[in-house]
């Protein structure tokens with residue numbers, strides 16, 4: 001499999017050889033690392049992209065989840081091109097940031113106030129800081145395996161450190177302030193709350209489960225977390241960097257009918273350009289307002305950021321959110337994902353391969369260590385599995401071979417393995433994907 005992939009992609013191999021002289025590991029994002037080499041992409045349009053050797057791929061990288069409308073959507077590109085002619089940065093307030101914010105408020109149920117950032121990592125960093133400032137408490141509660149960006153406070157319980165020890169370069173003493181609970185472990189949640197509830201500033205989670213539901217969360221667990229956080233005065237932060245504008249127009253909070261205190265957004269928010277935001281309760285975000293903080297007798301939380309709400313990201317975000325508001329793109333992406341899951345499971349049954357494909361909303365996850373036979377295309381219940389079943393024995397060699405073999409046959413999945421799908425994917429992409437699979 002590896003030799004076939006390498007033989008087909010000499011241009012990507014050459015690009016990677018140079019990349020290794022520039023970048024640690026030859027990549028600029030950890031999850032792009034793969035041996036013998038990643039594909040080097042030359043261009044992309046709609047649901048497809050092309051590598052430097054001229055091979056076409058059905059794309060399920062989806063701009064790491066930023067591109068629910070597909071690549072180079074004509075309306076988004078036209079708006080960006082028009083804005084480029086008017087400048088990329090004003091170092092000042094502008095009308096586009098107001099329009100962008102008004103749209104977010106229209107769509108996202110808990111958005112009373114907004115502060116823009118440049119990324120999801122910056123958004124979670126700020127949300128947790130706001131929670132600490134508002135409560136005067138030191139501790140954070142998070143769910144094991146949930147990803148909230150790469151800043152210091154969230155470098156526990158992820159990236160092969162599921163035991164809660166810090167990743168390299170992170171201060172040991174931060175670890176004591178981060179409490180880990182296993183997804184769906186209501187008893188564990190109750191125990192942590194009983195022991196530490198009054199010390200916890202914020203609880204943060206990916207509201208449909210880690211990695212867009214790879215380890216799915218039960219709705220009842222999220223409701224329990226809302227009840228416990230309300231009881232203890234803890235700021236509940238929904239990290240909707242992936243789920244925002246993808247699970248529903250109003251994100252997972254709309255789909256679940258749960259109102260968090262703060263929400264972090266990025267990815268789709270900025271229509272494929274860099275951007276993020278913290279949105280939520282007015283009284284919390286007013287801690288960033290110099291006059292209102294002073295009126296409350298507290299020091300304001302500092303926050304800068306050269307590219308916050310830059311007009312190019314703003315127009316891409318505005319056009320994308322308007323399309324999501326006015327058209328059926330989200331529903332079409334969900335329908336495509338459901339069709340793809342069913343078709344891939346059907347193929348697995350026909351081939352007698354003991355894997356399963358699952359997911360909710362627009363998510364597709366390939367589970368390669370399924371042990372219970374026979375599987376049924378519709379009967380897979382990942383909620384019957386524990387965290388360890390889904391997350392730990394991934395069979396990484398199998399996954400890597402699967403990803404490389406799919407690339408050899410013209411499909412580029414995300415390394416979960418799986419993908420966020422887009423509204424641009426249609427019947428041709430479905431049949432090409434299933435044939436390759």
Ligand code: PMP
Pocket residue numbers: 064118119120121122124147148149150206239240241242266267276
């Ligand atoms: N939170 C979640 C749930 C994410 O998936 C990501 C990015 N994959 C982040 C935060 C960090 O966002 P960014 O990469 O924009 O910093």
